[in-house]
Amino acid sequence: MPDLSPILLSLKLALLTSFVLLVIGLPIAYALSIWKSKAKIFVESLVSLPIILPPTVIGFYLLILFNPTSPIGSFWINITGESLSFSFFGIVLASVIYSLPFMVQPLQSAFENVGFEIREAAASLRASPLDVFIKIVAPLSKRGFLTASILTFAHTLGEFGIILMVGGNIPGRTKVMSIAIYEHVETLDYNQAHILSGMLLVFSFCVLFLIYTFNRRHPLNVG
Numbered sequence: 001m002p003d004l005s006p007i008l009l010s011l012k013l014a015l016l017t018s019f020v021l022l023v024i025g026l027p028i029a030y031a032l033s034i035w036k037s038k039a040k041i042f043v044e045s046l047v048s049l050p051i052i053l054p055p056t057v058i059g060f061y062l063l064i065l066f067n068p069t070s071p072i073g074s075f076w077i078n079i080t081g082e083s084l085s086f087s088f089f090g091i092v093l094a095s096v097i098y099s100l101p102f103m104v105q106p107l108q109s110a111f112e113n114v115g116f117e118i119r120e121a122a123a124s125l126r127a128s129p130l131d132v133f134i135k136i137v138a139p140l141s142k143r144g145f146l147t148a149s150i151l152t153f154a155h156t157l158g159e160f161g162i163i164l165m166v167g168g169n170i171p172g173r174t175k176v177m178s179i180a181i182y183e184h185v186e187t188l189d190y191n192q193a194h195i196l197s198g199m200l201l202v203f204s205f206c207v208l209f210l211i212y213t214f215n216r217r218h219p220l221n222v223g
Helices: 005-034 040-052 055-066 071-080 088-098 100-112 116-124 129-140 142-157 161-167 177-186 190-217
Strands: none
Touching (some): 005 100, 005 142, 005 190, 040 100, 055 161, 088 161, 129 142
């Protein structure tokens, strides 16, 4: 049996990152879905940057940002007594940044698919913007919520480069499944590497199967 601590730590990281990104990404996605400014393209490009930017580049700049001599790193040490880099909270922040587009883009697409006429009709009946979102937009965007949450969770579970850069390989703190696989391969322990890799492979397939099945059974139908 493989060491369960990297698996549990990966699940903890993925769950926490998904929750934080749902809280942060939801208002960003909704704002982008209704924003008409020319600056929208700049913000969308900024949000999508982690998709094409190498994780080592993001990790490098985060290491500088989390450095104990930097304002953020110094502030964190003052309130917690621990360094932000090579810590669990550090890899949570790194994962939030790296997985941001996987939460925002599906939500934004789902919100944009809700017809403008529906929102306008609700507004004409004196529904507040919050009521329009809670009672109309959100229920019609359930596919987007599911897709965004599952993709974010799965993407975080498989992160490697940025975790290694920001968190290193500290058992019980930053050693997640992908890092454990890399370590097993380095030590030629292919049996353990096969077990962990197989788990991620099966999980990734199940995630995609679940998303496609749900989307087929609940086709988008909005005005």
